[in-house]
Amino acid sequence: MKLIRRRLAFAVTFVLLVLTGGCGPATPEQITLTLATFGQFGYEDLIPGYEFTHPGITVRQVRTEQGGPYHQDLLAKLAGGQGLADIQAVEEGHLADVLAQSGKFADLAKVGPADVKPGRWLEWKYEAGRSKDGKLVGYGTDIGPLAMCYRKDLLEAAGLPTDPGSVKTMFASWDSYFAAGEKYVKRSHGKAWFDSAAQSFNAMVNQLPVGYLDREDHSTLETNTALRDAWTKVTTAVKQGQSAGLTAFADDGNNGLRLGTFATKVCPAWMLGIIEQQAGLGNAGKWAITDAFPDGGGNWGGSYLTVPEASPHQKEAAALAAWLTAPEQQLHAFRVSGNFPSQVDAFTSPDLLSEMNGYFGGALSGQVFVAQAQKVGKPQYKGPGDGKIQETVIAPALKSVERGADPAAVWQQVLIGVHQVVP
Incomplete structure (x- = not known):
């Protein structure tokens, strides 16, 4: 059970860091670098190792529990031009707001270590951290490759397949997924197939070549037929219960x-x-996971480390950010926090590939998400x-459909609401 059971791997990792972790000679003057993060990045145990191999560097991590307040504070500090940390973590969902202000951030391709190349990361992860003008604003940390989780006992009670191989047919496309859901609702006498329309729709939108906005930052909802098709599919499923x-x-x-x-x-x-x-020990073994997702792969979540232009120690901050996002450190973060690494070399790690999740029936979760990524x-x-x-x-609109509103009428409200956010 990943969040409860932790290996003793950190002890080995820390020793290796101490023995091999130097990135050059010690800094001649004492520098304090501030590292601002939110939630769980898994860096707390790594910082002492970095400080040990860099005697001139002290790292002070400032961690905010919730990502929402953290990013509100970050955007306020960017607007005010002060109070920023030397390294600011940014979640994928807020990255666009940061990339739009790329002039306020250092270009990591220029100030970062010369040996940190784009090939360290999955190509799509690296590219998503670049601004329109090509500046590398963020080093990628983790990712959220999409798979499908399901309750084996509930599917079995409804006469549906339950082993990871057999369920792939049901999860092959959104059409097959919602068709299976319609069958499940009927056979289970009205039980729900999925938890939230907003969650499903968000995943569907993330898969599209073009989402809510075009590259000129204008709304696409009036012309993006794929978006409207996704809306129709998910709201039809809602109406079916x-x-x-x-x-x-x-x-x-x-x-x-x-x-x-x-x-x-x-x-x-x-x-x-x-x-x-949240499901608790009483549901251990009832959940399963498969390396399939409707209409192919997708990503939801993950973060970046950025260096604000205002930092007086850009090169030192970039070096720390580069070190934290190296495969070895991100594998450690995965062990302690469950954050899935975005680094290519991490995908061949025996630790990652042998990761077995007891709560999900012994599923080789590392292999599942490597395949999905x-x-x-x-x-x-x-x-x-x-x-x-x-x-x-979108989320409030879908909630109103779940409460009985007409999907077509709500879509018209969506079109109005979007233009209150963007032109």
Whole structure:
């Protein structure tokens, strides 16, 4: 059980860092670097090793528990031009707002270590960290490759296949997924197939070549037929009773995991820990995961480390950010926090490939998400306001459909709401 069971690998990692971790001679003057993060990045145990091999460097990590308040504070500091850390972590959902202000950040391709090459990362991860003018604003940390999680016991009770190989047919496309959901609702006498329309729709949108905004940062909702098609599919499923109408990460969503209110869930790599924590020990072994996702691969989540232009120690900060996002350190972060690495060399690590999740019936979760990460193609462009559209327009609109509103009428409200966020 990944979030509860932790190996003794850190002890070995720390010794190796001490013995091999130098990135050159010690800094001649004492420098304090501030590292601002949110949630769990898994860096706390790594910092002493870096300081040991860099005697002139002291690292002070400032961690905010919740990502929302953290990013609000970051954007306020960017607007005010002061109070920024030497390294600022940025979550993928807020990256567009940072890339739009790329002039306020150092170009890591210029100030970072010369041996840090684009090939360290999956191509789509690296490219998503670049601004329109080609500046490398962020070094990639983790990713959220998408798989599908499901309750074996609930599918079995409805007469549906349950082993990871057999369920792939059901999860091959969104059409087959929702068709299976319609069958499940009927056979289970009205039980829900998935937890939230917003969660499913978000995953569907993330797969599209073009999302809510074009590269000129204008809304695409009036002309993007793929978006409208996704809306139709997910709202049709809602009308068939497939959605439990829950709010992910809120009390009702967490209770739904514990009580088995729904049978399947869109499952980025980081979701495994949330399911285990919220569903509880009583549901251990009932959940399973498969290396399949409707209409191919996708990504949801992951972060970057950036160096603000205002930092008086840009080169030293970039060196620390480069070190933290090297494969060895990101593998350690995966062990302690479950954050799935975005570095190519990490994907061949025996530790990652042998990672077995007892809560999910002994699934080789490392292999599952390596396979899913390699299915992701070109990154979708996300302009400023993309995350706000999802959070303040789309999610409430889908919630109203789950409460009985007409999908076609709500779509017209969506078109109006989007233009209150972007031109």
